[in-house]
Amino acid sequence: MSVPTSVLLSRLSAAGYTFFSGVPCSHFADLFERAAESGALTDVPAANEGSAVALAAGAALSGQRAVVALQNSGLGHVVNPLTSLLMVNRIPVLLLISVRGHPDESADEPQHIFMGAATKAILDQLAIDWDEFDGTTSGLDRLLVRAAEAHRQEAPFAVLLRKGQLTPSAAGATPDAPDYPLSAGEAIELICQRLDPTTSIVSTTGFITRELFRIDDRPENFYMQGSLGHCSALAAGLAIAMPNRPVLALDGDGGALMHMGVMSTIGHTQPQNLIHVVLDNESYASTGGQASTSRSSSLDLVASACGYRSSVRCAEAGDILKAMEHFATTRGPHFLLCKINRSHPATLPRVTTRHTPVGNKRRFQDAMGRHVLEPSAAG
């Protein structure tokens, strides 16, 4: 059972909510697009879920009712502002949490298993009142009454949603797709063409990892599904620990924005063997193409300002090749911002069709000739 996004938004607005923030999940159908065009809600796109809660708390302090939509993977970002901001100051906010890896559903991708099993227990542990949405309009109304009661006690309330419980609204535009010439796949092919073959590639969550897997599934690839936003930090840790091995972080704009502070760490620590690539389609393509905020930011200038030794912005094949050739002969850290369009093949293979996460990790460590721990029999 499901309700159209438009019904959810009109019920939220009837219940007095005027402020909306969050980070998309593919289970939210067109919620973010419709919230952005809704005249009744102030829509504020957040770089990560913790910021979304703080933004909502700011609106709540002004007397507005605020909603934050997030995937349960974002609960990790949210625990700090939930506990040390909302709970301690008694600031009411409504959380709409899409539950990936729900224990009652068929198996989800591995990165969702632990959080899927722990979501309700975490909310219980934090003493946050919550309930599951049953996919009906009357069920939604009941939950909003419960949320209003919680808010009267100056407390947050969480609604847990499952896959398919929201259906896209018939009307409404999708955000403008950027019309840069290259797709993510084409940009990855060009980058791989000019790469030292020993380069360790760390790829970010979502379609970018699946594209790399489709194009060149090599042992030197570490597919980082999950932990969105931490791709460049993991790559930097590897580069710092293994200064003689070239390392490339294959990041997205959503992932890079999520923890942009790591760019300062990279500039500060100067791993000379690190190339940080951001494939910037100005959106979260993996969850449905919702707009990110990268269109109004210049990540290449951020990299320069943070102290990367070189930073290049490009959108054309020739410029990518030229930048990669320059990076191969000079000291890093290097930054490459590739402005790309949003197209992908109709079907993208999943890494899990060939590798378990642990299998991928072992193959990657073998390729580097490193085994930090003796592998156990499992996995």
Ligand SMILES: Cc1ncc(C[n+]2csc(CCOP(=O)(O)OP(=O)(O)O)c2C)c(N)n1
């Ligand atoms: C903490 C967290 N929040 C949200 C998600 C859901 N999610 C998975 S991929 C993705 C989009 C990432 O966007 P970007 O880095 O720009 O790459 P693109 O999808 O555009 O290739 C999102 C929001 C997640 N996995 N983890």
